[in-house]
Structure formats: C-alpha cells, structure tokens
Amino acid sequence: MEWGMKNRLSQLMPNGRCFFMPIDHGYFQGPTRNLEKPGETVKPLLPYVDAIFCTRGVLRAALDPLTSKPIVLRVSGCTSMVGEDLANEELTTSINEIIRVNAAAVGLSVFIGSHYEKETLKNLSTLVNLCEDYGIPVMAVTAVGRELEKREARYLALSCRIAAELGARVVKTYWCEEHFDKVVNGCPVPVIMAGGPKCETELEVLEFVHDGISKGAAGINLGRNVWQSPNPVAMAKALRTIVHDNASVKQAQEIYNKEAKGKK
Numbered sequence: 001m002e003w004g005m006k007n008r009l010s011q012l013m014p015n016g017r018c019f020f021m022p023i024d025h026g027y028f029q030g031p032t033r034n035l036e037k038p039g040e041t042v043k044p045l046l047p048y049v050d051a052i053f054c055t056r057g058v059l060r061a062a063l064d065p066l067t068s069k070p071i072v073l074r075v076s077g078c079t080s081m082v083g084e085d086l087a088n089e090e091l092t093t094s095i096n097e098i099i100r101v102n103a104a105a106v107g108l109s110v111f112i113g114s115h116y117e118k119e120t121l122k123n124l125s126t127l128v129n130l131c132e133d134y135g136i137p138v139m140a141v142t143a144v145g146r147e148l149e150k151r152e153a154r155y156l157a158l159s160c161r162i163a164a165e166l167g168a169r170v171v172k173t174y175w176c177e178e179h180f181d182k183v184v185n186g187c188p189v190p191v192i193m194a195g196g197p198k199c200e201t202e203l204e205v206l207e208f209v210h211d212g213i214s215k216g217a218a219g220i221n222l223g224r225n226v227w228q229s230p231n232p233v234a235m236a237k238a239l240r241t242i243v244h245d246n247a248s249v250k251q252a253q254e255i256y257n258k259e260a261k262g263k264k
C-alpha cells in the first residue's frame with residue numbers, strides 16, 4: 001500500500017479500529033431528529049470519534065474548516081425517502097471536489113439484490129478507479145433501503161465480499177445476531193458496523209457493538225444511537241471504550257452511567 005493511502009487509513013483507523021460519526025442522513029431523509037443543525041449536534045462529540053461522515057453540503061455549511069478531524073465524504077445520493085426507489089443512487093461529487101475539501105476517505109452506498117444493483121456497483125468501481133489514483137480510500141456502505149429484513153448474515157456476507165472485490169478499502173454493513181463472524185471472515189478488508197434506527201435502550205447498543213467487535217469488526221459508524229440518545233456524549237464515550245480499549249459491556253455501561261449522572 002502506498003504512503004498516501006496508508007496515511008489516510010491510519011488517521012481514520014488508529015490501531016486498525018475506528019468510530020466514525022455519520023451525520024449524512026439528510027442526503028435522503030431531510031432534517032432528521034437532533035440533526036436539524038448538524039454542526040451543533042456533532043461539536044460536543046468530536047473529541048470521541050475518529051472521523052465525521054457527511055456530504056459536501058453539510059461540510060461546507062456546518063463544519064469548521066479548521067478542524068483536524070478527518071472527513072469521510074458521502075459521495076452518493078440523488079434519491080429521497082419520498083421518491084420511487086432509494087437504491088437508484090448516482091455519484092454526486094467529482095474527484096476534484098473530493099480532493100479540494102481534503103477528504104480522508106469517501107463513502108457510497110451499494111444496493112445489492114435491488115433493481116439498481118448493477119448501477120450502484122458500477123458507481124463503486126468508478127469511484128475506486130478515481131480515488132485510488134490519489135490514495136483516497138473508498139468505504140462501501142451495503143445499504144438495504146426499506147428492506148430491513150435483508151440484515152441477515154448470508155446477504156450481508158455476500159454484499160461485503162462483492163464490495164471488497166470491487167476495490168472498497170473498508171466496508172460498512174449491519175451487525176446481525178447470528179453468524180456475524182461469517183460476514184467479517186468472508187470479507188478481505190475491514191468491516192465497520194452501521195447503527196440503524198435508534199434502539200430502545202443504551203444497553204442494547206453497547207451489547208451489539210461489543211458482540212460485533214469481539215467477532216472481528218474493525219469499528220462502528222453509529223449516528224442515531226448516539227445523537228438521538230438523551231446523553232449523546234455519555235454514549236459516545238461508552239462506545240469509544242468498547243471500540244478502542246476492548247472494554248466489556250459492563251465497563252462501558254458504567255462509563256455511560258457516570259457521564260450521564262454527572263450531567264444532571
């Protein structure tokens with residue numbers, strides 16, 4: 001691996017682990033709860049995360065260019081919650097713009113098994129071809145659109161492997177209760193867990209993240225379960241310790257409780 005690629009990946013994933021904070025939800029679902037003002041939402045969380053995942057629009061409008069926090073730029077889109085098919089995405093951002101905003105990596109969604117499987121996989125291979133020339137890693141997001149039932153190991157393993165085969169340097173996918181180890185072991189590049197809609201309790205989140213890390217995931221890309229929590233900083237601290245310090249669920253819960261109590 002050449003210097004630039006290695007340097008970007010090591011900033012994004014110190015010691016091979018990572019906690020990315022996605023604030024890209026608006027690109028298809030508009031002003032999501034607690035993300036109406038993404039700059040304000042993310043500010044107190046910055047010390048605890050390794051990178052921010054956002055579009056160029058939010059980057060320009062809401063994030064301080066003086067930040068040293070690496071940016072993973074969301075570069076796919078052009079669909080919406082109220083449109084016909086979430087899977088019908090295009091590449092949204094030129095390589096010039098990716099370089100201009102100093103992105104440490106880029107992310108795009110692939111919709112395997114959908115009507116737009118081929119188009120979104122073509123988006124991935126085109127992006128890899130463009131970004132590899134500049135040493136910029138591509139993170140593929142294995143998206144399921146509205147078909148949440150697809151979040152099972154066989155489908156996720158298939159999707160992650162295909163994304164890696166096409167050149168993604170990192171793959172983001174969903175955790176699943178059964179056989180998540182097969183998803184990770186079948187993928188030759190690091191697998192990062194997505195969050196999904198807000199869980200009922202903090203414990204539920206800590207448990208699934210701990211399980212995924214213990215089965216070989218390299219990290220997390222968790223948004224709503226952090227910034228929709230009643231205690232976002234406590235949640236970020238608790239998750240960080242599982243990802244970077246191999247903390248147990250109990251230790252992480254204690255960190256959450258202490259931080260949340262201190263806030264009251």
Ligand code: 5RP
Pocket residue numbers: 022023024025053109141143194195196197221222223224225
């Ligand atoms: C959507 C994405 C988002 O970055 C991610 O899913 C949002 O995170 P969360 O689900 O944890 O709120 O890639 O496809």
